[in-house]
Amino acid sequence: MEGLKGNAGAYTNEMRHDHLITSKQLSRGDIETVLDRAAEIDEDPSAVADRYADTLLGLLFFEPSTRTKMSFETAMKRLGGDVVDMGSVESSSVKKGETLADTVRVIEGYADALVLRHPKQGAAQMASEFVDVPLLNAGDGAGHHPTQTLLDLYTIRENAGLEDLTIGIMGDLKYGRTVHSLAHALTNFDVHQHFISPESLQLPREVVYDLHQEQDGTQIREHESLEEILPSLDVLYVTRIQRERFPDENEYQKVAGEYQIDTDTLEAASDELTIMHPLPRVDEIAPEIDETDHAAYFDQAHNGVPVRMALLDLLLGGDDGGVRDD
Amino acid sequence: MTENDDHQLRVSKIQNGTVIDHVRAGQALNVLAILGIDGSEGEEVSVGMNVPSDRFARKDIVKVEDRELSQDEVDVLSLIAPDATINIVREYDVVEKHRVDRPEVVEGVLSCPNAGCITTDDEPVTSRFEVLDDGVRCAYCGTIVREGIASLIDT
Numbered sequence: 001m002e003g004l005k006g007n008a009g010a011y012t013n014e015m016r017h018d019h020l021i022t023s024k025q026l027s028r029g030d031i032e033t034v035l036d037r038a039a040e041i042d043e044d045p046s047a048v049a050d051r052y053a054d055t056l057l058g059l060l061f062f063e064p065s066t067r068t069k070m071s072f073e074t075a076m077k078r079l080g081g082d083v084v085d086m087g088s089v090e091s092s093s094v095k096k097g098e099t100l101a102d103t104v105r106v107i108e109g110y111a112d113a114l115v116l117r118h119p120k121q122g123a124a125q126m127a128s129e130f131v132d133v134p135l136l137n138a139g140d141g142a143g144h145h146p147t148q149t150l151l152d153l154y155t156i157r158e159n160a161g162l163e164d165l166t167i168g169i170m171g172d173l174k175y176g177r178t179v180h181s182l183a184h185a186l187t188n189f190d191v192h193q194h195f196i197s198p199e200s201l202q203l204p205r206e207v208v209y210d211l212h213q214e215q216d217g218t219q220i221r222e223h224e225s226l227e228e229i230l231p232s233l234d235v236l237y238v239t240r241i242q243r244e245r246f247p248d249e250n251e252y253q254k255v256a257g258e259y260q261i262d263t264d265t266l267e268a269a270s271d272e273l274t275i276m277h278p279l280p281r282v283d284e285i286a287p288e289i290d291e292t293d294h295a296a297y298f299d300q301a302h303n304g305v306p307v308r309m310a311l312l313d314l315l316l317g318g319d320d321g322g323v324r325d326d
Numbered sequence: 327m328t329e330n331d332d333h334q335l336r337v338s339k340i341q342n343g344t345v346i347d348h349v350r351a352g353q354a355l356n357v358l359a360i361l362g363i364d365g366s367e368g369e370e371v372s373v374g375m376n377v378p379s380d381r382f383a384r385k386d387i388v389k390v391e392d393r394e395l396s397q398d399e400v401d402v403l404s405l406i407a408p409d410a411t412i413n414i415v416r417e418y419d420v421v422e423k424h425r426v427d428r429p430e431v432v433e434g435v436l437s438c439p440n441a442g443c444i445t446t447d448d449e450p451v452t453s454r455f456e457v458l459d460d461g462v463r464c465a466y467c468g469t470i471v472r473e474g475i476a477s478l479i480d481t
Contacts, residue, residue, distance in 0.1 A: 099449050120444040122466025126451050141442050143467060206468050 019128040019135045020311070022144040023181040024210065028188035035154050037310035038303070045306070048079055048313060055081035055316060058111030060103065061138070062089050062118045067279060068138045068148065071304035072115050079309055084110050101130045108133045113316055116140075134315045142175040142204075148278055149181040151307040152237070155300040159274040160234045162189045168229055170196040171239030171259055171284060173203045178278040179239055180207050187214035194229045195222045198255045201245065226259070230268050236261075237276045238284050262286035266294060276300050338372055343391040345413040345420075346403070351376050353406050354386035356476035360402050360435075363390060381409070401429040402436070405462060406476050428457050436462065436478040443467035453480065 020026075041048055057076040061069050073083050086092050086107065094103060100123060108114060108131040116124050117138040124137030124144075139145045156162060167186065173179050173195050183203070186193055193211070195203055202222060203211075211220045223229055230236070241259055246252035260283060266273065277285055277297040289295050349357055354373045358364070363371055370391035379385035394414055395403070403410060404426035414422040434452045438445045445453050445466050454465035461472035471478060 100444070100447070101450050118444070119442075120447060121440065121442050121468070122444040122464070125466050126444045126449060129451075140444075141467075206463075206470050209470060 018315070019124075019137075020146050020315070021124045021128055021135075021137045023146040023149045023185040024144075026146065026150075026185060026188070031150065031153060031185060031188060034150050034307065034310050034314060035157055037314060038150075038154055038306040041309050041313070042303075042306040045078060045309075048309065050080040051313070052076070052079040052081040052316060055079070055113075056111045057081060057083045057312070058107045058114040058133075059083050059085040060107060060114060060116045060118075061086070062094065062100075062116075062123075063139065065117055065138065067301055067304060068117065068145075069115075071301075072136075072138070072147075072308050074305050075308035075312055078305065079312060081112075100127055104131050104135070113312065136311070136315070139177055141177070142180075143177055144181045145177040145278075146181050146185075147308060147311060148178045148304075149185045150311060151300065151303045152178070152182050152276065152278070153185060154303050154307050155276060155296055156235055156274070158299075158303075159296050160272070162191070165189065165191045165234050166194070166232050167191060167235040167237060168194045168196055168226065168233045169237045169239075170226060172201045172241045172245065173197040173239070174201045175242070175245065176239045179237075180204070182237065183207060183211055184214070187211060192219050193221070194233070195220075196226050196229065196259070197222075197224070198241075198258070199224060200255075201241065226261075226265070227268070230265075231270065233269065233273055235274045235276060236269070238281075239278060240280070240282055240284055256284070260284050260286070261289065263288050263292070266292075269294070338389075339418055340370070340372070340389050340391045340415055341418055342416050343370075343389065343393050344395055345415060346388040346390075346395075346407070347385070347411045347413060348379070348381060348409050349386040349388060349407040350409065351382065351384040351386055353476070354388050356406050356479075357386070357388050357403060357410075359476060360406070360479055361390070361393070361395070361399055363393075369393060398435065400424070400426055401432055402479065404428045405432065405457065431456055431465070432462065435480055436475065437480045438464045438467060438469060439471060439478060440464065440467050440469040443469065 059069060059072065076083050089095060104114060104127045113134040114131065115136045115138045116127055119141050121141040121143035123140045124135060128135045137144055137146055169179055183193060241256045243252050273294050274296045275289060275294045279297060279301055346357055354375050365371060372389040374387040376384045377387055395412060400412060408428060410426050412424045413420045431454060433454045436455050437453055443464060443466055445451055455462040456465055461470055462475060463470045
């Protein structure tokens with residue numbers, strides 16, 4: 001991405017409308033622009049309350065979603081706009097065999113921007129080639145989830161800062177799209193990344209390849225155990241290990257148990273450790289941690305609204321007051 | 327006797343067509359697969375495998391009568407036979423000689439091996455692969471393929 005277009009004067013010059021497909025397209029400048037705008041909106045949401053009164057956001061969710069879908073809807077409504085929702089796959093034309101390419105071309109005629117979640121990797125990239133309105137990837141299979149990344153980065157910046165950071169990312173790193181997107185985005189900053197997972201759920205080699213293209217190899221480490229690295233972490237980003245990734249229940253229980261944390265686990269951690277999770281969690285973070293100062297995952301989920309408001313503002317906005325100029 | 331004379335004896339000369347020389351040993355049949363040549367059209371095809379070579383210890387060579395390669399074919403050929411030379415033959419003489427160039431992108435010739443990739447669905451999309459130094463990468467799902475690229479050829 002060559003930039004996200006800004007509504008406020010300070011953001012406009014070098015930016016233009018575009019799609020958001022993967023975090024790889026985001027430069028450090030792009031990321032900081034979104035996070036700064038999100039902070040301004042968080043501070044004073046009323047300043048943007050009616051900015052997009054005539055704007056409609058099209059929601060196309062081919063997979064279930066609670067947080068992402070509701071926070072996009074909330075963000076658009078808090079900006080004064082509204083949403084049009086394709087609804088569930090079962091109730092749409094997709095059930096009749098319509099291609100994704102056709103679906104997005106129809107719905108772009110109803111909306112000013114589209115948000116797409118789809119079970120197939122590359123779906124957002126392909127869909128973006130068929131539409132002229134901005135398209136935001138809200139998750140494409142095991143691929144990417146860049147808007148989640150922006151709210152993750154916002155949360156990290158608020159809690160631990162993005163400079164001289166040591167982060168552990170733990171759980172299902174193979175299929176976890178939030179992990180893939182976050183890892184790419186973090187290469188823009190001075191960050192040491194430690195990836196903790198069972199061998200069968202390590203980062204895809206494609207992601208490791210990209211990380212090594214972007215960053216010194218010493219800043220990327222893979223581990224099978226949290227224990228050895230926990231004391232050095234500023235942030236621990238936990239993801240869910242899904243039962244269906246394992247051939248049988250016993251194997252799942254054995255592996256998943258090693259990647260669960262509770263207050264005993266945290267005795268070895270820094271007092272300043274920030275714990276994050278994209279949610280939903282099952283049992284990988286014990287509820288007793290919710291009440292500690294470590295827990296940032298509910299704030300993280302709440303941050304989805306100001307960050308997505310900022311992103312919509314930057315993608316939809318412009319000196320012409322929200323009308324696309326390309 | 328030179329190396330060239332030697333293999334000319336093994337593989338007959340053609341009157342008009344293409345000689346693909348300096349193919350990595352073992353890849354000749356994949357070259358034919360890329361070109362969609364299986365002999366069913368009646369074309370005259372000669373294949374030399376593990377022929378002694380100055381440049382490599384052994385090489386393969388493919389000669390196809392009455393067939394000149396398109397740029398798309400040469401592009402894909404470059405992925406499995408990066409050192410190949412393409413000789414266009416007319417009336418028994420080599421009239422053009424090209425080295426293959428690796429393109430930055432190949433479109434529409436390979437299919438993505440990732441069953442989770444959108445290009446494997448019934449969508450109106452042409453496959454697109456970025457060419458890396460040591461493989462190819464799907465422009466949609468990001469899957470990198472280093473081995474067995476010939477098996478991805480969409481025939």
